[in-house]
Amino acid sequence: MSELIAIVGATGAVGREALSILEQRKFPAHRIVALASARSAGSRVSYNGGEITIQELTAASFAGVKVSIFCATSGISKQFAPIAMKAGSHVVDNSSAFRMDPAVPLVVPEVNPEAIPRGTSTPLLIANPNCSTIIMLMAIHPLHKRFGVEHATVSTYQAVSGAGAAAMDELREQAAASLAGAPVIAKVFDEQCAFNVFSHNSAVDVETGLNVEETKLIKETHKIWNSDKVTITPTCIRVPVYRAHSESIALRLATAVTEQQVREAFVNQPGVRVLDDRAGNKFPTPLKTAGGDDVWVGRIRVDPAAGFDASGRSRHWCLWVCGDQLRKGAAQNAIQIADLL
């Protein structure tokens, strides 16, 4: 194969991660078109012992490109995705630009690969879901498939990386300033992120009180599961962690099941890893998850508010889930979609 793959926004947090995943896969450098704004054009990033030169994103960037992975803003996706497709490239879009477009499949490869049309010769546009949605669904889809998830209450502990590389720098700079007793400057977030937690920085609907991140969790789950029957109670919170998200999830299933049935649902589940050592108090953490592609599940337990029925079954379960926002929550999921194309 000598087809080209384009990374749009190659200097951003997700773009860099996409390059790092391609590097781990020994994908040849000469088949990568690394695109960014004019400001970054000409700069070099190290890759497989060599270097890749960043090119300016223009309408002419997509000639001969088979798949373009967009890792930039919604604005860039809206402007350049149609251009890339006209040039014959499939597009996998990490932004929120097309996620809720009924004509655009929204895909987690382990959950709904069937949403990608097969056997068409025209370039496809596939949207990559929001990171919190991907990480939640990786953990609860195995249960949904077998037992039906009716309701999920989810509180997130989201890394700053979801707001990009600048947010990760801000966490570092604020922590250093705080430790030095110097003034802490907030630029990316309105709230101090170092040594603090705060309600997600996305806009809050003044009518419903939900922020955009919480609305995404609900709407994207409905679209990916192709059903709006599941109800979700989301609370999205930022924590001072660099790059992996965590989620506290309480589920109501359609069917009462044993703890063994719940645990068995995660066995041999691609992309899912269980760490659930009650005696040793060892469970998933964002640090353990960071840099890897698995979503980790632990604290698997019956909801004490419901307990077991007489047959040792329950419809109510709790989980603690961690996954790298930049990997499975973004770049890795996008590259998995590219693999399917």
Next chain:
Amino acid sequence: MSELIAIVGATGAVGREALSILEQRKFPAHRIVALASARSAGSRVSYNGGEITIQELTAASFAGVKVSIFCATSGISKQFAPIAMKAGSHVVDNSSAFRMDPAVPLVVPEVNPEAIPRGTSTPLLIANPNCSTIIMLMAIHPLHKRFGVEHATVSTYQAVSGAGAAAMDELREQAAASLAGAPVIAKVFDEQCAFNVFSHNSAVDVETGLNVEETKLIKETHKIWNSDKVTITPTCIRVPVYRAHSESIALRLATAVTEQQVREAFVNQPGVRVLDDRAGNKFPTPLKTAGGDDVWVGRIRVDPAAGFDASGRSRHWCLWVCGDQLRKGAAQNAIQIADLL
């Protein structure tokens, strides 16, 4: 009044906070007996422009003391609380030693002041609840009183201060090491606390999967509300924050109410402050709460999984709550109890 107040464990995180609260109240230094282990005896802490000398905790420490506030370990409380009471002192105990003892009232002054016996001349022992319980109940009791709380799903974002002053130092040291690229050393917690979150460090029951912190939230709420009818789905998590806890709470009420009714329940509620600016994305954070005595409530919204009924009412509500673990979660609550004695 010339009665003495004793602070047992005056050099610990909660003990220091208790002294700081007394200082703010201009409580005279000569009426404070500051007690700690032999190791700290003789050291001085600044107080109201002067100094207080730490004395060694012994069986003779409680002569003439009216109220002793225990801010040390359960072991110290078990050993010295009976001695203090024999010497004629009331005891307010911050440890978990006596909380579940049916003979010992467990009190949040804004919630169940009536649990403190009146008109007895014998010294009383009153237990101070766990920090997460106090902070949750301060926020949900106003709703419980009016509308009945049937079920609460709570995920915590707990500061390291709950594990004492050494844990706060550990967060500082780990953050500095991490920023310097040096090895991060974990002593107080098994998991790295800087730039990480992790399941609460208390022991996990291998049968139920609940940790001790989660069990406290359930059992202490039942005791304080004097009813085990409310069911609780708790997940307790540590976050890299120095001293204030946050909690994401979803409630099912017995009665369907309007949003206005929910908001009115918090008006003029002593110890509760609402910050809920949807348009400005301004909500409670642990940093805003730190050093103060109020529990802050925000993100007040109907649970989108349930929504409103035709009359604009709902039984399902979500809240985001922050409170200083060392103040209202410990020292302040204890001193308020001492006031009632």
